Amino acid sequence: MAGDDSTRFRLTVVGEALRLFSEKGYEATTVDDIARAAGISRRTFFRQFRAKEDVVxxxxxxxxxxxxxxxxxxxxxxxxxxxxxxxxxxxxxxxxxxxxxxxxxxxxxxxxxxxxxxxxxxxxxxxxxxxxxxxxxxxxxxxxxxxxxxxxxxxxxxxxxxxxxxxxxxxxxxxxxxxxxxRGAAEPESDDDVIVAVFPRGTAPRRVAQLLQQKLERS
Amino acid sequence: MAGDDSTRFRLTVVGEALRLFSEKGYEATTVDDIARAAGISRRTFFRQFRAKEDVVxxxxxxxxxxxxxxxxxxxxxxxxxxxxxxxxxxxxxxxxxxxxxxxxxxxxxxxxxxxxxxxxxxxxxxxxxxxxxxxxxxxxxxxxxxxxxxxxxxxxxxxxxxxxxxxxxxxxxxxxxxxxxxRGAAEPESDDDVIVAVFPRGTAPRRVAQLLQQKLERS
Missing domain, CATH: 1.10.357.10 (Tetracycline Repressor, domain 2)
Structure with missing residues (x-):
């Protein structure tokens, strides 16, 4: 529950900060503005976040x-x-x-x-x-x-x-x-796997065989 | 050739800067140090790079x-x-x-x-x-x-x-x-492609058919 409370608290501050950034602009908003809007002290803010950027x-x-x-x-x-x-x-x-x-x-x-x-x-x-x-x-x-x-x-x-x-x-x-x-790149490493190819439906069977052979030879 | 000259010039400055950063540390190295080592003026440095960080x-x-x-x-x-x-x-x-x-x-x-x-x-x-x-x-x-x-x-x-x-x-x-x-995620979007699945060599033919069917149904 402590974790949940902390999450809720931090999300409140994040929410207020982002609202102020949208309204006043990021540069123009100070840590004091954010602390005031979130109903916390400047000190509490800095216990939770190192800087204005962090709160974002x-x-x-x-x-x-x-x-x-x-x-x-x-x-x-x-x-x-x-x-x-x-x-x-x-x-x-x-x-x-x-x-x-x-x-x-x-x-x-x-x-x-x-x-x-x-x-x-x-x-x-x-x-x-x-x-x-x-x-x-x-x-x-x-x-x-x-x-x-x-x-x-x-x-x-x-x-x-x-x-x-x-x-x-x-x-x-x-x-x-x-x-x-x-996860495919994992497979060619194992001797116990079959290689996969994807090819257009219209591909001639001979060309399919050729492509598969090439792929198998490469791995 | 102008492009090559510019590349060579920039690489020289980068090389000197990195050498100084390794020797003296990044923070301790100034733009003046880099300009001096590269045989250029501070002004030339700033025409090519906005800041010390950029040269890296x-x-x-x-x-x-x-x-x-x-x-x-x-x-x-x-x-x-x-x-x-x-x-x-x-x-x-x-x-x-x-x-x-x-x-x-x-x-x-x-x-x-x-x-x-x-x-x-x-x-x-x-x-x-x-x-x-x-x-x-x-x-x-x-x-x-x-x-x-x-x-x-x-x-x-x-x-x-x-x-x-x-x-x-x-x-x-x-x-x-x-x-x-x-590039596989591209293929299922096209009706014109065949999907091929990878499975262990030892897989029973029935299981292979089952897996292929699942894969084809999903796409």
């Missing part, structure tokens, strides 16, 4: 911690676990969609915040890659980095469509988009 | 411009063109491997530079995604963002292994790693 992404910290906690549990399939973690993050943003949407507007206007957002998003990618490496020490590195990057980019793309374009995208849409992310 | 990544600007120029040309297969652009960037770094390696050491020590590097790398991902969208307006968005993210992550992973671990990784290694990046 404070809910990312909450979700990064949730994703890390989730991944630290036990999972049958680490690839699936990463997809589940990404859905959990998506669900978090939908819980406070208004906050996420006002951030989208504020961040778009301030170059320093755009950069900070890119860095923040990269932390999910690194969390996913680090988890996969520790859960599957024998997994091919390239498969891990490609998967972590694709899952993060997919999540981010769908989140942005939901926030910016108001498209209704449910958890289950996100889950099914993530299920399509290739 | 100036060769990325060169390579981003090269990649953008390359992609602006005509290409049979846009997916292949992105892989070619990534190889071209890799080749650039191998041309000035010492610069890239000293940057690796300097960036590791300075949090602000690490963030700046993440933001810089993201510009390749955005360049690739933007190009794919313009070259193939009908390509599924998810396929585009996943591919751009995977290609960038793959390039970056191999570059880091080459720089940090001294592993010999040739252009052709990079090319073949990139050839394995899935």
């Amino acid at each position: 992404f404070a809910d990312h910290e909450i979700l990064l911690a949730r994703a890390a906690d989730f991944l630290a549990g036990s999972h049958d399939d680490p690839w699936d676990a990463v997809c589940d973690a990404a859905v959990l993050v998506y669900d978090g943003f939908t819980q406070w969609r208004d906050v996420a949407r006002s951030r989208y507007d504020v961040v778009r206007e301030v170059a320093a915040l755009r950069d900070r957002e890119i860095v923040t998003i990269f932390r999910y990618e690194r969390l996913f890659a680090d988890y996969l490496r520790s859960a599957m020490p024998d997994a091919p590195d390239l498969a891990v980095v490609q998967f972590a990057a694709s899952v993060t980019a997919t999540h981010n793309f769908l989140l942005r469509r939901m926030l910016r374009d108001g498209v209704r995208i449910t958890s289950s849409d996100v889950r099914s988009a993530l299920a399509d992310v290739s | 990544f100036a060769d990325h600007e060169i390579l981003l411009a090269r990649a953008a120029d390359f992609l602006a040309g005509s290409h049979d297969d846009p997916w292949d063109a992105v892989c070619d652009a990534a190889v071209l960037v890799y080749d650039g770094f191998t041309q000035w491997r010492d610069v890239a390696r000293s940057r690796y050491d300097v960036v590791r020590e300075v949090a602000a530079l690490r963030d700046r590097e993440i933001v810089t790398i993201f510009r390749y991902e955005r360049l690739f995604a933007d190009y794919l969208r313009s070259a193939m307006p009908d390509a599924p968005d998810l396929a585009v963002v996943q591919f751009a993210a995977s290609v960038t992550a793959t390039h970056n992973f191999l570059l880091r292994r080459m720089l940090r671990d001294g592993v010999r990784i040739t252009s052709s290694d990079v090319r073949s790693a990139l050839a394995d990046v899935s």
Whole structure:
């Protein structure tokens, strides 16, 4: 419950800060303005956030911690676990969609915040890659980095469509988009797997055989 | 030739700056120190670079411009063109491997530079995604963002292994790693493609049929 209270408290401050940034502009809003709007002291603000910039992404910290906690549990399939973690993050943003949407507007206007957002998003990618490496020490590195990057980019793309374009995208849409992310680069490493090719329906059987042979010879 | 001269000039300044950062530390090195070492005036420095931080990544600007120029040309297969652009960037770094390696050491020590590097790398991902969208307006968005993210992550992973671990990784290694990046999410959108699934060699034929059916029904 302490965790929930802290989350609620931080989200309140984030919400007030983003409202002020939208109204007055990011530069013109001071920490005192934010503290006043959130009904806290300047000191309490600085106990929770290092700087004005930090408050903009404070809910990312909450979700990064949730994703890390989730991944630290036990999972049958680490690839699936990463997809589940990404859905959990998506669900978090939908819980406070208004906050996420006002951030989208504020961040778009301030170059320093755009950069900070890119860095923040990269932390999910690194969390996913680090988890996969520790859960599957024998997994091919390239498969891990490609998967972590694709899952993060997919999540981010769908989140942005939901926030910016108001498209209704449910958890289950996100889950099914993530299920399509290739874990494929992992397979050619194992002798026990068959290689996959995708080709146009109209392809001549001989050409199919040729392409398959090429692919098999390469791996 | 003017372009080449400018590249050489900028690389000289970058090289001197990185050497000083390694020797004296990033914070302790001033723009005057860099200008003196590179044999240029402070004014010339500021005509080329906005700030000390910019000089660290100036060769990325060169390579981003090269990649953008390359992609602006005509290409049979846009997916292949992105892989070619990534190889071209890799080749650039191998041309000035010492610069890239000293940057690796300097960036590791300075949090602000690490963030700046993440933001810089993201510009390749955005360049690739933007190009794919313009070259193939009908390509599924998810396929585009996943591919751009995977290609960038793959390039970056191999570059880091080459720089940090001294592993010999040739252009052709990079090319073949990139050839394995899935363009797969694109295919299920087209009625004209056949889906092929990967399964362990030992799988019972009935199970194979079942899995294929599931996959086909989903797409």
